[in-house]
Amino acid sequence: MSVNHISPEDLMALSAFLDGALDPPERSSLERRLATEPLLRAELDSLRDTVSLVKSLPRLKAPRDFTLTPAMLAHTNGGHSISPSPKTVRLVQFNRWQMASLATLAASILLVFIGLFTGFDTTNNKAPESQAFVAPPITGEVNGQDGAAKLTPSPALSNVVATEGTPVASRSTDVEAPAMTATVLAAQMADGITFAGSPAPTLMVNQAPSNDEAIPAPIGETSDTQEDSSEGAVAPASASASNGGTGSANGGYAATDTSGTNPPVLQAPTASSTSTETFTPQPTETLTSTVVPSDTPTASATIDLVGQENSGGNKTDKKDQDEKSFKVTAWLMIGLVGLVVSGLALAYTWRKR
Amino acid sequence: MTNFLNDEKILITTAQKGNLDAFNGLVVMYQDMAFSVAYRILQDEGTAADVTQNAFIAAYRKIDQFRGDNFKSWLMRIVTNACYDELRLRKRHPTASLDDIEGEGDGLYFDAEDETPLMATIEGPEKVVERSELQAVIEHCLQQLNASYRVIVVLADVEGYSYEEAASLSGISLGTVKSRLSRARSSLRDCLRKKAELLPDQYRQDNS
Numbered sequence: 310m311s312v313n314h315i316s317p318e319d320l321m322a323l324s325a326f327l328d329g330a331l332d333p334p335e336r337s338s339l340e341r342r343l344a345t346e347p348l349l350r351a352e353l354d355s356l357r358d359t360v361s362l363v364k365s366l367p368r369l370k371a372p373r374d375f376t377l378t379p380a381m382l383a384h385t386n387g388g389h390s391i392s393p394s395p396k397t398v399r400l401v402q403f404n405r406w407q408m409a410s411l412a413t414l415a416a417s418i419l420l421v422f423i424g425l426f427t428g429f430d431t432t433n434n435k436a437p438e439s440q441a442f443v444a445p446p447i448t449g450e451v452n453g454q455d456g457a458a459k460l461t462p463s464p465a466l467s468n469v470v471a472t473e474g475t476p477v478a479s480r481s482t483d484v485e486a487p488a489m490t491a492t493v494l495a496a497q498m499a500d501g502i503t504f505a506g507s508p509a510p511t512l513m514v515n516q517a518p519s520n521d522e523a524i525p526a527p528i529g530e531t532s533d534t535q536e537d538s539s540e541g542a543v544a545p546a547s548a549s550a551s552n553g554g555t556g557s558a559n560g561g562y563a564a565t566d567t568s569g570t571n572p573p574v575l576q577a578p579t580a581s582s583t584s585t586e587t588f589t590p591q592p593t594e595t596l597t598s599t600v601v602p603s604d605t606p607t608a609s610a611t612i613d614l615v616g617q618e619n620s621g622g623n624k625t626d627k628k629d630q631d632e633k634s635f636k637v638t639a640w641l642m643i644g645l646v647g648l649v650v651s652g653l654a655l656a657y658t659w660r661k662r
Numbered sequence: 663m664t665n666f667l668n669d670e671k672i673l674i675t676t677a678q679k680g681n682l683d684a685f686n687g688l689v690v691m692y693q694d695m696a697f698s699v700a701y702r703i704l705q706d707e708g709t710a711a712d713v714t715q716n717a718f719i720a721a722y723r724k725i726d727q728f729r730g731d732n733f734k735s736w737l738m739r740i741v742t743n744a745c746y747d748e749l750r751l752r753k754r755h756p757t758a759s760l761d762d763i764e765g766e767g768d769g770l771y772f773d774a775e776d777e778t779p780l781m782a783t784i785e786g787p788e789k790v791v792e793r794s795e796l797q798a799v800i801e802h803c804l805q806q807l808n809a810s811y812r813v814i815v816v817l818a819d820v821e822g823y824s825y826e827e828a829a830s831l832s833g834i835s836l837g838t839v840k841s842r843l844s845r846a847r848s849s850l851r852d853c854l855r856k857k858a859e860l861l862p863d864q865y866r867q868d869n870s
Contacts (some may be wrong), residue, residue, distance in 0.1 A: 317841070325845030328818075329824055359851040362800055369698040372711055374716050376686040376693075382719060396701040 315352050323353050327360055410655040417647030424640030674733055678726050685722050692710050692734065693718070695821075696741045702816045703745045705805045717744040735827065742813070742831045803853035811846040818843050 315323070322339050331339065345351050556594050670691065676684035696717060701710035717740045728736050804812055817828040818839070829839045 317845070321841055321844040324847055326824075326842055328825065330840070355851050356847050359847055360819055361852060362796070362854065363804070363815060363847075364822070364852060366702075366797060366800055366820050368694055368730055371693040371714070372695040372707060374690075374693070375697070375715050376689045376796075377682060377712075377718060377722055379682065381715075382722065393773055 314348065314594060319349065320352070323349070323356055326353070327357055407655075407658055410651055410658050414652035414655060417644050417651055420640055420644030420647060422644075424637050424644055674725070674728065677722070678728070682722070685725065688733070688737075689718050692737055695734075699738065699741055699816055699821060700745055701802060702801075702820060703742075703809065703813050704748055705812075710747060713748050714741065717741045720744065720797045735831070738821075738823075739831050742817070743833075745813070746833075760775060771864065797830075799854065799857045803850050803857065806853055807846055807849060809839075811842050813848070814842045815840055815846045815850065819847075 326336065326339055343353060363642065531549065670688070672688045673684045673691075677688060694710065697710060697714045700713045700717070702715065704710045717737075720742050721737055730736070748794065765787050806817065807815065813832050814828055814834075817823045817831055823831065825836055825843075828843075829836045832839070834842075845868060
């Protein structure tokens with residue numbers, strides 16, 4: 310109603326004066342003015358009354374209970390489930406963090422080794438058909454797998470290997486495949502497959518019925534950890550399909566296998582890096598999922614190899630020579646990238662700890 | 663008081679280990695405050711409840727990042743940020759009543775002549791009866807403020823935060839806090855005077 314003739318500056322000074330937020334000089338100057346300017350004093354009084362009225366507002370009572378439930382956390386997080394006993398979860402999460410990093414690291418090293426071996430072998434034997442020569446790579450791979458298995462014990466893997474009892478030749482073929490793998494990999498990555506674990510089950514079903522027992526485990530784990538378990542399931546199907554296609558097109562090379570092996574490795578880094586940078590609070594879960602995949606992929610890789618051998622048989626090495634260098638580079642690059650990423654993840658984990 | 667603080671500290675430490683029950687102890691401690699602030703900033707109970715709930719979830723997720731000893735401030739920052747997010751969302755997708763967050767120019771009131779039912783601004787039968795009328799008027803006048811001014815009034819006057827704290831919580835500069843607060847108070851004063859006839863004698867005496 311009453312139009313105040315108070316300038317904004319004076320208004321601000323009065324307001325701050327009420328809160329005792331004026332500098333001593335400003336304050337004393339304002340006090341002098343207040344003593345002589347009734348208008349200013351009236352303004353101050355009305356402001357003071359207003360403030361005291363506003364301050365008299367009671368704290369409202371929450372209309373409901375806002376306590377959190379595990380379901381609520383799972384829901385809001387877009388599916389990341391949190392088990393009822395948070396303490397346990399946290400421990401597990403921490404372990405998974407480390408395990409994920411370690412698994413990625415191991416996988417990357419494995420990749421680099423594969424790349425090196427492949428390069429070596431290829432240089433020696435241009436033709437992938439000469440599987441006998443290729444034998445060394447196999448060893449490398451097997452070792453690598455063992456290493457992975459140690460990190461994340463996967464019954465499926467051992468089962469598969471044992472059951473399949475694949476001829477050395479086939480394995481070597483697998484190892485040779487990298488070039489194809491690179492392509493497949495790219496395709497898969499384009500698909501944005503986050504869940505390496507998924508492809509494995511599908512492949513296993515196709516290839517080895519005996520491994521069916523192993524399947525449930527990965528699937529279960531994946532769905533538990535991942536929000537998009539359903540999507541994951543779908544993605545894998547396409548992945549496997551593409552793999553099969555590639556494999557057959559390439560003449561039954563281990564391309565499929567490679568894809569199986571590669572995705573995990575690549576994915577792991579991706580997942581870990583993402584989580585590290587973006588969501589500090591709940592990175593663990595993301596990583597957790599990563600760990601699982603890494604296990605599964607290995608198994609699937611093995612299976613794939615077997616399947617490939619059976620179906621595809623041996624292929625000609627016409628392109629191999631051209632491709633070998635590319636293969637080697639691809640493997641090495643992938644491995645190195647994985648190394649760097651997993652190293653960062655590890656460092657982050659430790660620092661966080 | 664010491665016990666209370668100790669309890670809080672223990673709850674925080676336990677919650678930081680991932681214990682949901684401990685965190686819920688903190689929720690119970692602060693949910694009225696969080697909801698109060700959210701409601702008074704957003705002026706809508708349903709939205710305020712959602713924002714409060716989400717703020718607690720966010721707080722749980724990053725409680726291991728909490729350092730220091732002022733959990734209340736830390737939590738309040740999360741709540742205030744959630745409110746700002748909601749306001750920004752409203753601004754981007756205007757629905758029924760929309761206020762301009764940035765409050766450019768003289769947009770101190772977002773719709774000065776828009777008469778909203780006074781009593782509707784306070785809900786809950788358990789409100790203190792004898793003061794409810796006055797409260798309703800004050801809430802109404804608060805509601806008339808542009809959100810960017812209202813945030814400051816809620817933080818500084820209703821919740822009693824210092825200028826520095828209010829600036830930190832709202833993410834605006836100290837000078838802006840001061841100027842917005844002074845203008846908001848002046849507007850509130852005018853609004854209260856306008857509604858003076860609705861108020862008990864006590865207030866008219868106070869204010870004339």
